[in-house]
Amino acid sequence: MTAITPALLQDTGALRNHVGARQLLSNTLTMAWRGLIKIRRTPEQLIDVTVQPILFTVMFAYIFGGAIAGNVQQYLPLMIPGILVQTVITTSMVTGVQLREDMDKGVFDRFKSLPIARIAPLAGALLTDTLRYAIATTLTFATGWVMGYHPAGGFGAVVLAGLIVMLCAWSLSWIWAFFGVIARSASSVQGISMIVLFPLTFLSNAFVPADSLPSWLRAFANVNPVSHLVTAVRDLANNGQLGMAAVWAVLGGVVVVATFAPLTVRAYMRKA
Amino acid sequence: MVSTTRPTELAIEARGLVKLFGSNRAVDGVDLTVRTGTVYGVLGPNGAGKTTTISMLATLLKPDAGSAKIFGFDVGTESQIVRQLIGVTGQYASVDENLSGTENLVLFSKLLGLRGSAPKRKAAELLEEFGLTEAARKPLKSFSGGMRRRLDLAASLIAQPPLIFLDEPTTGLDPRTRGQMWDTIRRLVAGGSTVLLTTQYLDEADQLADRVAVIDKGRVVAEGTSGELKSSVGxxxxxxxxxxxxxxxxxxxxxxxxxxxxxxxxxxxxxxxxxxxxxxxxxxxxxxxxxxxxxxxxxxxxQPTLDEVFLTLTGHGTGTPAETEKARRATPELENAR
The missing domain is CATH 3.30.70.920 (Lrp/AsnC effector binding domain/regulation of amino acid metabolism (RAM) domain)
Incomplete structure (x- = not known):
């Protein structure tokens, strides 16, 4: 009986009408913990960051390697950074899809009725997703390694390249989170994300050298932020150089976050 | 920081609550007064506005007009405080499908600020209390409807809130599970909680509630003790x-x-x-x-059914608003019974 005896309303002075930074952090970590349990319960939701990087890396290398670079070995330094960026960025759209599914569930009503930081479910989801990016990044480089890709830039440069890709994917996930908040169904979020991502990742220098493209397409590929990110990864992994491309890529990510984080948070708070 | 002395005699004080969904006035001027330490029943058919009313009182929805205070705290401007004083158990169990019973309770305990080993202890304690110990490790997908409701209620009680909202706690449950739920609610009340419960069943309101408001088309059409209500029904x-x-x-x-x-x-x-x-x-x-x-x-x-209650109080089962107006004027004696 002790468990359901209510606290009597004696000291209302301990009640506060705002959430402090410590509680925000604690709530966010708890929400991320919930995300991890969900992954453990349904490991199949990791397919896009486990099977897909391996499958696509092997497929693309053997299909296009001969045609584009003469042989598979010479294609790998061009293609591994490309496929890495494509895989990790594509997986970022899961954020929006899962957020929509989550917000439609009954448990979200309870979150709303709890005295927690309103933004914690969103922040926790974005945090958990960095794990997905880390898995995809690691597996893509590992597959490349097995196929004979030994980045000349060295281990440190590869890790830095991976971190930049993860940062950019995390930035983009704010866009999908925004659609996740405002869209009516999870499948429409997926649809919107695909329409944006598919051209963006393919109309770039990810799989072919940009100068092999017709001029109008090359113009687009050259300004495409995905191209900058791919170039940044190539510079780092293959040459150990941190160039302007990396600066553009990170700057692009910052701009996206600066634009979409307030939009998403505002739309989210209106619904949450 | 807020002032420490607030009148706490009234757990809920709502005046003229209105919520519009498009052109539909889901809640159309609801007044509710619930004294601390009592069970208050809100009785009405599907779509009467019960859940919407609870959602506004529980800070889940913003009212389009009117005001509501929970233990003297405004649901709009002091919502974060209100949330520290309430527990909400929804019509559809609001627990996480992907988590086990224990994980759900640990999650909510952590969110409510319990630290260290306290969340696990709290979860075990509540699972025991609600007879869910055997199901503690199972994912919720294998839970029966009754088990979900009990887990949902358990989750609402972690912070031991002084006010608990129960939105149709027994709808869709078999008679035996329903009886168990009633027992749990009675024990809750014996422990000193204030409970606001909505129901479609007259006998449930009769069994559990000290006072009852009958709600129809977003308006309170009658209010009183269940005895007063029943004698008006015939x-x-x-x-x-x-x-x-x-x-x-x-x-x-x-x-x-x-x-x-x-x-x-x-x-x-x-x-x-x-x-x-x-x-x-x-x-x-x-x-x-x-x-x-x-x-x-x-x-x-x-026994008189909810249909008959409605027929008597409103002169219609699910009729037109014009008839509601007529019926409201025709039942002044019950309004005066307050």
Whole structure:
């Protein structure tokens, strides 16, 4: 009986009408913990960051390697950074899809009725997703390694390249989170994300050298932020150089976050 | 920081709450006053605005007009404080499908600020309390409806809130599980909690609530104790089916002489229905029937249903707003019964 005896309303002075930074952090970590349990319960939701990087890396290398670079070995330094960026960025759209599914569930009503930081479910989801990016990044480089890709830039440069890709994917996930908040169904979020991502990742220098493209397409590929990110990864992994491309890529990510984080948070708070 | 002295005699004080969904006035000027330490029932059919009203009181929805205070704290401007004082159990269990019973309770305990080993201890304690220990490790997908509701209620009680909202806590449950839920709610109240519960069932309001508000089309159409409510609705009905339909006229005559009321014969089944004001008089009727050798095939007592409550209070089952207006004017005596 002790468990359901209510606290009597004696000291209302301990009640506060705002959430402090410590509680925000604690709530966010708890929400991320919930995300991890969900992954453990349904490991199949990791397919896009486990099977897909391996499958696509092997497929693309053997299909296009001969045609584009003469042989598979010479294609790998061009293609591994490309496929890495494509895989990790594509997986970022899961954020929006899962957020929509989550917000439609009954448990979200309870979150709303709890005295927690309103933004914690969103922040926790974005945090958990960095794990997905880390898995995809690691597996893509590992597959490349097995196929004979030994980045000349060295281990440190590869890790830095991976971190930049993860940062950019995390930035983009704010866009999908925004659609996740405002869209009516999870499948429409997926649809919107695909329409944006598919051209963006393919109309770039990810799989072919940009100068092999017709001029109008090359113009687009050259300004495409995905191209900058791919170039940044190539510079780092293959040459150990941190160039302007990396600066553009990170700057692009910052701009996206600066634009979409307030939009998403505002739309989210209106619904949450 | 807020002032420490607030009037806490009233757990809920709502004035003129309105919520619009498009052009639909889901809640259309609801007033509610709930005293601390009581169980308050909100009775109404599907779509009457019960859940929307609770959602506004529980800070899940912003009212389009009107105001509400929980223990003196405004749901709009002091929502974060209100959330520290309430527990909400929804119509559809609001727990995480992908997590086990224990994980759900640990999650909510952590969110509510329990640290270290406290969340696990709290979870075990509540699972034990609600008879869910065996299901602690199972994912929720394998839970029955009753188990989900109990886990949902358990999750609402982690912070031991002084006010608990129960939105249709027994809708869709089988009678046995329903009884268990009632027991749990009674124990909760015995512990000093204030409870606001919504229901579609008159007997549930009758069993649990100290006071009841009947809500229809987003408006409170009657308010009072369940006794006052029931006496306004009228009486239970005695239903008789005779072995020989040729006995019907003489049986009706006996009902008139013993119960002092006219009975209705339903066509086809030949069933007799008579209002039963005093149960004691039924003994006389049965003795009279035996004396006159009238054989009874079936006998039952029909309690007033929510439909009849509505018919009496509003003059319609699910009719038009114009009729509601008329009915509200026609039932001033119950409004005055407050």
């Amino acid at each position: 009486t239970a009905a005695l239903q008789l089916r005779l072995s020989e339909s040729s006995d019907i006229p003489s049986a009706r005559e006996l009902i008139r002489s013993t119960l002092g009321v006219d009975s209705v014969v339903s066509e086809g089944t030949g069933q007799l229905t008579a209002p039963m004001q005093h149960a004691d008089l039924v003994t006389d009727l049965l003795l009279a029937l035996r004396r006159d050798n009238i054989a009874v095939a079936e006998i039952s007592v029909q």
